[in-house]
Amino acid sequence: MNILVCISNVPDTTTRIKYTTDQKEVDYSGVQWIINPWDELALTRAIELKEANPALIQKITAITVGKADAEPTLRKALACGADDAIRVDASGVDSFYTASQLTNAIKDESFDLILCGIESSDFNGAAVGGMLAELLDWPSVSAVSSVNIENESVKVTREIDGGKQLMETGTPSVLIVQKGIALNPRIPSMRGIMTARTKQLKVVPAVEAAAQSHILTFAAPPQKSACKIIDAENLDELARLLHTEARVI
Amino acid sequence: MNFEFTEEQLMIQQAARDYAQRDLIEDVIERDTNSIYPAKHVKALSELGFMGMLVDPKYDGGGMDTISYVLAMEEISKVDSSVSVIMSVNNSLVCYGIENFGTEEQKEKFLKPLARGEKIGAFLLSEPEAGSDATSQRTTAEDMGDHYLLNGTKNWITNGNTAGTYLVIAQTHPEKKHKGINVLIVDRHSPGITVGPHEDKMGMRSSDTHSVMFNNVKVPKENRIGEDGFGFKFAMKTLDGGRIGIAAQALGIASGAFERAVKYSKERKAFGTEIANHQSVAFKLADMAVKIENARNLCLKAAWLKDQGKPYGYASAMAKYYAAEIAMEVTTEAVQIHGGYGYVKEYHVERLMREAKLTQIYEGTSEIQKIVISRQILNEF
Numbered sequence: 314m315n316i317l318v319c320i321s322n323v324p325d326t327t328t329r330i331k332y333t334t335d336q337k338e339v340d341y342s343g344v345q346w347i348i349n350p351w352d353e354l355a356l357t358r359a360i361e362l363k364e365a366n367p368a369l370i371q372k373i374t375a376i377t378v379g380k381a382d383a384e385p386t387l388r389k390a391l392a393c394g395a396d397d398a399i400r401v402d403a404s405g406v407d408s409f410y411t412a413s414q415l416t417n418a419i420k421d422e423s424f425d426l427i428l429c430g431i432e433s434s435d436f437n438g439a440a441v442g443g444m445l446a447e448l449l450d451w452p453s454v455s456a457v458s459s460v461n462i463e464n465e466s467v468k469v470t471r472e473i474d475g476g477k478q479l480m481e482t483g484t485p486s487v488l489i490v491q492k493g494i495a496l497n498p499r500i501p502s503m504r505g506i507m508t509a510r511t512k513q514l515k516v517v518p519a520v521e522a523a524a525q526s527h528i529l530t531f532a533a534p535p536q537k538s539a540c541k542i543i544d545a546e547n548l549d550e551l552a553r554l555l556h557t558e559a560r561v562i
Numbered sequence: 563m564n565f566e567f568t569e570e571q572l573m574i575q576q577a578a579r580d581y582a583q584r585d586l587i588e589d590v591i592e593r594d595t596n597s598i599y600p601a602k603h604v605k606a607l608s609e610l611g612f613m614g615m616l617v618d619p620k621y622d623g624g625g626m627d628t629i630s631y632v633l634a635m636e637e638i639s640k641v642d643s644s645v646s647v648i649m650s651v652n653n654s655l656v657c658y659g660i661e662n663f664g665t666e667e668q669k670e671k672f673l674k675p676l677a678r679g680e681k682i683g684a685f686l687l688s689e690p691e692a693g694s695d696a697t698s699q700r701t702t703a704e705d706m707g708d709h710y711l712l713n714g715t716k717n718w719i720t721n722g723n724t725a726g727t728y729l730v731i732a733q734t735h736p737e738k739k740h741k742g743i744n745v746l747i748v749d750r751h752s753p754g755i756t757v758g759p760h761e762d763k764m765g766m767r768s769s770d771t772h773s774v775m776f777n778n779v780k781v782p783k784e785n786r787i788g789e790d791g792f793g794f795k796f797a798m799k800t801l802d803g804g805r806i807g808i809a810a811q812a813l814g815i816a817s818g819a820f821e822r823a824v825k826y827s828k829e830r831k832a833f834g835t836e837i838a839n840h841q842s843v844a845f846k847l848a849d850m851a852v853k854i855e856n857a858r859n860l861c862l863k864a865a866w867l868k869d870q871g872k873p874y875g876y877a878s879a880m881a882k883y884y885a886a887e888i889a890m891e892v893t894t895e896a897v898q899i900h901g902g903y904g905y906v907k908e909y910h911v912e913r914l915m916r917e918a919k920l921t922q923i924y925e926g927t928s929e930i931q932k933i934v935i936s937r938q939i940l941n942e943f
Contacts, residue, residue: 385569385572388569388573389573392573497584498580500577500580500581500610501573501610502577502609502610502611503574503610503623503625503626504611504624507619507625507626509570509573510570
């Protein structure tokens with residue numbers, strides 16, 4: 314069984330996001346790039362599954378759609394334990410464009426399972442996984458919080474309102490995973506970092522794909538107002554402020 | 563001149579940061595308060611390869627360069643120097659010493675488990691009456707033909723109880739003074755070894771510091787590193803490299819305190835505004851930043867020289883001296899910026915201040931570093 318993990322290259326989650334003066338683009342100067350946290354958990358789970366069952370899972374491939382500056386992120390995926398990587402040489406435009414690039418890049422490969430993070434921490438589109446499954450004409454399961462593989466059967470848990478749903482699917486399929494899929498992201502070991510440089514990172518040219526949407530403008534959220542500390546004894550004042558200023562009661 | 567790090571160096575820095583900020587931070591206050599040895603962290607860092615990161619992969623090490631080591635030491639030390647000192651002693655004293663001066667058999671038998679982190683090493687040089695004056699070794703290694711007989715006491719031994727492998731510096735030929743000193747690889751569980759009680763220290767309280775007593779301990783002859791009488795030279799050469807580790811540790815203590823001071827000063831309000839907006843605080847931050855940058859550059863230069871195979875003793879003494887001094891200054895200012903909160907454990911900076919003090923003392927006091935530096939200056943000019 315071969316597993317593909319889709320990796321989005323995103324700004325570090327502590328980045329202070331700035332926009333260009335015309336508010337049309339994100340200003341990425343000085344940004345540190347990381348593996349999207351949900352994708353990192355997906356990758357971690359894929360590695361755990363391979364470690365637990367090396368006879369069943371032969372290969373884990375990490376893939377991203379991005380320019381050359383996304384390669385350190387893919388190298389980290391290789392250092393963590395992916396066996397090889399694919400970079401589609403294109404800048405993401407929208408979810409459909411990204412899903413189209415991914416579909417094309419893997420059309421001649423043989424994957425049995427694709428893991429995608431539920432969304433990316435930058436644009437929060439939460440759409441690529443579903444679109445990819447649709448373009449591949451594969452079944453998909455969303456909001457997966459645990460996955461186990463027994464022979465060819467893929468057992469997953471989904472978090473639903475008021476409980477959990479246990480499901481079984483086969484291969485090939487796309488699993489769109491969320492928090493809980495792995496406890497903590499894998500930290501690469503020295504050996505992993507050293508071997509990452511010898512693993513294959515294939516660059517695939519982009520194909521024509523029409524974006525289905527475009528961004529009009531960005532707007533920063535309003536600045537947070539100052540925190541007010543009310544004395545624990547002064548409940549009347551708390552109630553007054555919640556009513557007259559915060560207007561929540 | 564290139565100030566850019568390689569992709570791999572950045573990855574190692576990030577790996578160390580992720581581990582420190584995610585896992586190491588969790589129980590650091592409790593471990594410090596109760597002097598609890600960080601066993602699970604040593605195991606985890608061993609599995610990640612940090613305990614033998616400088617060792618050649620053919621001896622099961624990480625094969626990383628000294629620059630990567632400085633970056634990793636800084637990140638771990640931002641959170642807990644009790645852990646980074648274990649990493650430093652194992653990597654840059656014990657593993658380095660065996661790898662560079664040991665025989666193939668010694669590397670096979672002793673280095674590999676140390677590089678994998680399955681065993682931890684300790685470096686036994688200091689004595690109750692021989693600290694900075696390392697030539698005055700009273701521990702004796704009497705030549706008995708096929709083995710040495712070890713007698714004496716060593717003090718302030720990091721990993722003293724938990725280590726599996728000791729490197730013991732001892733006098734074989736007192737008449738030859740420092741040229742009669744040997745270094746022996748000793749199994750910590752050899753008959754005749756007694757480990758003293760855990761030292762109740764001011765800082766780095768969860769590292770395992772003990773005195774170690776040797777009473778007629780038999781050490782096979784093949785466990786001696788180098789020629790007869792190589793021990794003092796061995797210690798000096800090894801400590802040159804060890805200084806880079808402790809310099810990077812001091813740097814990490816300073817930058818850890820600095821990062822906390824910056825964060826706090828942007829949150830804490832006084833007189834109607836965040837305290838960072840008061841010049842008295844902002845100028846402190848500027849001074850701290852300059853000192854840290856200087857210390858970092860000294861550490862990286864010493865590491866670079868070592869990686870290039872160039873002499874680095876002078877540079878590592880400078881890095882260790884300066885980084886330790888500014889670690890004390892920066893952590894003191896970080897406590898001051900935090901005010902009363904800086905004086906309680908929850909905010910970490912008081913612990914960092916306690917840890918900083920040790921970096922001025924161990925692996926060569928600041929005064930010893932100044933001897934090394936000034937002798938070099940006076941020899942050269």
